[in-house]
Amino acid sequence: MWQTLALPIGLTALAAMMGGFFIVDDPICGGLAVSLIFGLSVSTVLTLVVIPVVYYAYHYQQTPPCTP
Numbered sequence: 001m002w003q004t005l006a007l008p009i010g011l012t013a014l015a016a017m018m019g020g021f022f023i024v025d026d027p028i029c030g031g032l033a034v035s036l037i038f039g040l041s042v043s044t045v046l047t048l049v050v051i052p053v054v055y056y057a058y059h060y061q062q063t064p065p066c067t068p
Helices: 002-021 030-059
Strands: none
Touching: 002 030
């Protein structure tokens, strides 16, 4: 299931980052472009890797057996 969700998220982030590369050389909007590119890359990694790992670790952690 994660493959069907990862492709649109990745392609959308890639398209937005590629659009930001065109304005990196602009002296006025260059900082905005850099922050856009790195913000999108970090948020994509968080969405596709970190959040599912934390969710899996939280919900599927093993509980110790009860011994009376």
